Amino acid sequence: MENQFTVTAFNNYLKAHRLMGSRDISTGEMFLPPRPLNPSDFSTDMDWIEFSGKGELRAFTSIYINSTLMTEAGFNRSNPCVVGIIKTAEGPSISALVVGLNGTNPQTLKIGTPLKVKFIDQGEGDARKTLLAFEPA
Amino acid sequence: MGKLARGVALVGAGMSKFGVFKGKTSRDLFVEAFVEMLGTVDKGIDPKKIEAFYMGNFSSDLFEGQGHLAPILASWTGLNPIPATRIEDACASAGVALREGILAVASGMYDIVLVAGVEKMTDLPTEKVTDTLATAADVQYEVPAGFTFPGFYASMATAYMDKYGATPETFMKVGIKNHEHGSLNEKAQFGAKISTLMEARKTSAAKKGLPIPQWTDEMEFLHDDKANPIVAWPMRLYDCSPVSDGAAVVLLVSEELARQFSDHPIYVAGTGQASDGALHDRESLTSIKSARLAAEQAYKMANVGPQDIDFAEVHDCFTIAEVIATEDLGFFKPGEGWKMAEDGQTSRSGEKPINLSGGLKSKGHPVGASGIGQVVEVWKQLRGEAGERQLAGNLRYGLTHNVGGTGQTCVVHIFEKRD
Numbered sequence: 040m041e042n043q044f045t046v047t048a049f050n051n052y053l054k055a056h057r058l059m060g061s062r063d064i065s066t067g068e069m070f071l072p073p074r075p076l077n078p079s080d081f082s083t084d085m086d087w088i089e090f091s092g093k094g095e096l097r098a099f100t101s102i103y104i105n106s107t108l109m110t111e112a113g114f115n116r117s118n119p120c121v122v123g124i125i126k127t128a129e130g131p132s133i134s135a136l137v138v139g140l141n142g143t144n145p146q147t148l149k150i151g152t153p154l155k156v157k158f159i160d161q162g163e164g165d166a167r168k169t170l171l172a173f174e175p176a
Numbered sequence: 177m178g179k180l181a182r183g184v185a186l187v188g189a190g191m192s193k194f195g196v197f198k199g200k201t202s203r204d205l206f207v208e209a210f211v212e213m214l215g216t217v218d219k220g221i222d223p224k225k226i227e228a229f230y231m232g233n234f235s236s237d238l239f240e241g242q243g244h245l246a247p248i249l250a251s252w253t254g255l256n257p258i259p260a261t262r263i264e265d266a267c268a269s270a271g272v273a274l275r276e277g278i279l280a281v282a283s284g285m286y287d288i289v290l291v292a293g294v295e296k297m298t299d300l301p302t303e304k305v306t307d308t309l310a311t312a313a314d315v316q317y318e319v320p321a322g323f324t325f326p327g328f329y330a331s332m333a334t335a336y337m338d339k340y341g342a343t344p345e346t347f348m349k350v351g352i353k354n355h356e357h358g359s360l361n362e363k364a365q366f367g368a369k370i371s372t373l374m375e376a377r378k379t380s381a382a383k384k385g386l387p388i389p390q391w392t393d394e395m396e397f398l399h400d401d402k403a404n405p406i407v408a409w410p411m412r413l414y415d416c417s418p419v420s421d422g423a424a425v426v427l428l429v430s431e432e433l434a435r436q437f438s439d440h441p442i443y444v445a446g447t448g449q450a451s452d453g454a455l456h457d458r459e460s461l462t463s464i465k466s467a468r469l470a471a472e473q474a475y476k477m478a479n480v481g482p483q484d485i486d487f488a489e490v491h492d493c494f495t496i497a498e499v500i501a502t503e504d505l506g507f508f509k510p511g512e513g514w515k516m517a518e519d520g521q522t523s524r525s526g527e528k529p530i531n532l533s534g535g536l537k538s539k540g541h542p543v544g545a546s547g548i549g550q551v552v553e554v555w556k557q558l559r560g561e562a563g564e565r566q567l568a569g570n571l572r573y574g575l576t577h578n579v580g581g582t583g584q585t586c587v588v589h590i591f592e593k594r595d
Contacts, residue, residue, distance in 0.1 A: 100410075102323075102324055102326070106307055
């Protein structure tokens with residue numbers, strides 16, 4: 040089996056502004072991020088499935104002391120970065136940046152907030168990367 | 177499965193002070209802990225009799241630019257040419273190294289095994305430490321989202337608050353309690369109560385001729401964004417364990433040899449370990465499944481339940497983690513841990529004393545050393561050698577709970593005093 044459900048493939052789909060996971064062909068179980076092997080039945084018979092990008096906030100934080108990555112992306116103590124675990128409408132959950140919420144007032148943020156996917160492009164040409172984010176729906 | 181082929185006992189335990197030690201490398205701290213351990217073996221030990229060495233360390237590669245650390249530490253303590261093996265399971269490295277040492281003795285392969293945990297973190301600037309710790313998470317799918325370790329536990333805290341009604345003040349009270357405990361521990365990085373630290377800041381402001389802050393109590397101090405800045409809401413500075421250097425060492429022998437070395441050996445009653453995937457892949461964000469499974473295995477092997485445990489050292493890398501740990505270990509029902517913490521039931525005078533050493537919060541968290549640091553406290557308490565912070569009563573069972581990452585690894589041990 041040649042594994043096509045790689046991290047690189049997922050990131051390339053993000054660059055094309057598509058949120059793609061994998062689906063076990065026989066059971067219909069879905070995985071986001073995509074997995075090449077279903078951990079519950081060890082099947083590798085998978086295909087790609089596009090997620091709608093709809094979901095809701097399952098847990099969150101507003102990060103004031105940021106990683107180097109997020110500091111370089113412009114987040115800091117006066118512009119904290121809201122990060123969350125998002126439960127997609129299809130079922131699986133994923134970690135992502137959440138934009139469009141007020142990180143300086145985190146006590147007002149609510150678990151269960153409906154969200155939709157947002158693709159954030161960074162850099163130009165070959166160096167272009169796309170960051171997976173969500174925003175209020 | 178679920179049983180040791182033969183019994184294993186602790187006959188020595190030592191640790192360096194935990195803290196920030198400029199100019200000391202991991203090997204220097206390890207030698208200090210090793211020498212202290214030798215002094216605790218009641219009937220003495222010839223180090224040449226040690227047959228194998230297991231060492232927990234998370235990331236000397238990134239923290240110090242040093243890989244392949246175990247043989248170097250063995251060399252510095254005269255242990256070459258015995259097998260020297262480094263174990264890495266993030267912040268659970270030392271707890272897992274202990275388990276590997278136990279299994280090695282239980283198997284009959286070795287009779288005398290040295291186990292250690294070591295970490296030297298403070299040479300790096302804070303942001304590099306944050307990035308290094310983040311390598312314990314999934315760097316492909318969690319870190320690019322912006323998560324940091326305080327961020328992960330803060331997310332568990334928002335999920336917990338939403339589900340059970342705890343507030344940021346609950347977590348502050350856990351920090352106050354652990355600092356109180358740590359104020360009695362001469363090895364702790366912050367051997368001071370938060371009230372003492374608060375008064376010191378007032379004094380320092382007065383000396384510098386600056387306006388003297390008007391905090392009336394610890395809670396007011398902890399609500400002050402300047403004194404206690406938000407790291408990842410709702411986790412503030414005083415909710416987070418510090419960046420630390422330190423080493424801790426224990427000596428294991430087969431049960432039948434225990435009395436040859438020790439007047440008061442401490443026996444391994446139970447061990448458990450489990451693994452899990454990324455936080456976002458889990459069904460529950462308010463409980464750590466690997467901790468529940470590891471605890472279940474350890475209780476079963478020891479043939480005891482949570483009610484039999486006299487005290488526990490749990491992995492309070494963040495204050496929320498302690499609340500969740502007390503539920504995962506079965507001390508309190510899900511959703512009840514925060515109430516028991518607020519009610520003082522986890523303090524040294526409460527129903528279930530948690531983190532008598534001060535925990536990672538006050539004692540310090542040299543990540544790959546913490547799992548053995550916890551065991552050193554259990555050793556001291558069960559032997560009645562914890563000095564000022566000795567828990568009263570006839571203690572029989574002590575438990576350690578050591579988590580790697582957000583629960584990708586958890587290892588639980590139960591220790592027993594027999595007499």
